[in-house]
Amino acid sequence: NAGVMQNPRHLVRRRGQEARLRCSPMKGHSHVYWYRQLPEEGLKFMVYLQKENIIDESGMPKERFSAEFPKEGPSILRIQQVVRGDSAAYFCASSPQVDGELFFGEGSRLTVL
Amino acid sequence: TQLLEQSPQFLSIQEGENLTVYCNSSSVFSSLQWYRQEPGEGPVLLVTVVTGGEVKKLKRLTFQFGDARKDSSLHITAAQPGDTGLYLCAASGAGSYQLTFGKGTKLSVIP
Numbered sequence: 001n002a003g004v005m006q007n008p009r010h011l012v013r014r015r016g017q018e019a020r021l022r023c024s025p026m027k028g029h030s031h032v033y034w035y036r037q038l039p040e041e042g043l044k045f046m047v048y049l050q051k052e053n054i055i056d057e058s059g060m061p062k063e064r065f066s067a068e069f070p071k072e073g074p075s076i077l078r079i080q081q082v083v084r085g086d087s088a089a090y091f092c093a094s095s096p097q098v099d100g101e102l103f104f105g106e107g108s109r110l111t112v113l
Numbered sequence: 114t115q116l117l118e119q120s121p122q123f124l125s126i127q128e129g130e131n132l133t134v135y136c137n138s139s140s141v142f143s144s145l146q147w148y149r150q151e152p153g154e155g156p157v158l159l160v161t162v163v164t165g166g167e168v169k170k171l172k173r174l175t176f177q178f179g180d181a182r183k184d185s186s187l188h189i190t191a192a193q194p195g196d197t198g199l200y201l202c203a204a205s206g207a208g209s210y211q212l213t214f215g216k217g218t219k220l221s222v223i224p
Contacts, residue, residue, distance in 0.1 A: 042214035091155050098210055104155030
């Protein structure tokens with residue numbers, strides 16, 4: 001059973017470009033969470049999704065950030081018009097149930113030049 | 114906003130020594146988790162504690178949840194170089210699925 005798969009592992013973008021980060025949850029997991037880890041900071045909750053539904057996006061900036069988890073395919077975290085402050089490691093986690101154990105992916109490291 | 118304070122922030126010890134790291138908050142949590150994260154990887158769950166005063170052991174690691182469910186400690190006996198990593202505590206409130214993470218304790222065990 002493969003773990004949570006995130007890609008790309010590393011992404012470099014220039015200011016103003018778009019970044020798309022993908023997350024395939026573990027097989028059988030329908031709950032997906034995105035967390036952001038800034039240098040020297042703890043992980044911060046961004047958004048919680050179930051298949052085709054955003055359950056809680058209270059941790060996600062109102063502008064430029066969006067997330068989806070379609071019926072088919074991976075969950076996608078999209079950042080439009082990136083700025084240097086968006087540089088961080090973005091972790092996806094999945095769970096088989098709403099209060100179940102979280103399994104984290106290896107993260108996608110975004111660098112904005 | 115619930116905050117989790119972890120101490121110490123950095124810890125460097127010799128192989129074979131014992132150590133304790135702490136996770137403290139002014140808030141009460143329904144459960145608390147400890148994770149270990151290695152460079153370039155995601156956090157991996159070590160343990161979940163839910164009951165005040167609970168003690169759990171995982172080989173050389175001993176986890177304790179405070180009686181008031183506001184704090185926790187992780188004790189490692191006879192540390193080994195393989196224990197090197199970032200130790201994170203995370204907690205959630207009642208009915209919440211959001212995890213609040215501490216900034217972590219970066220442990221280096223020198224051979």
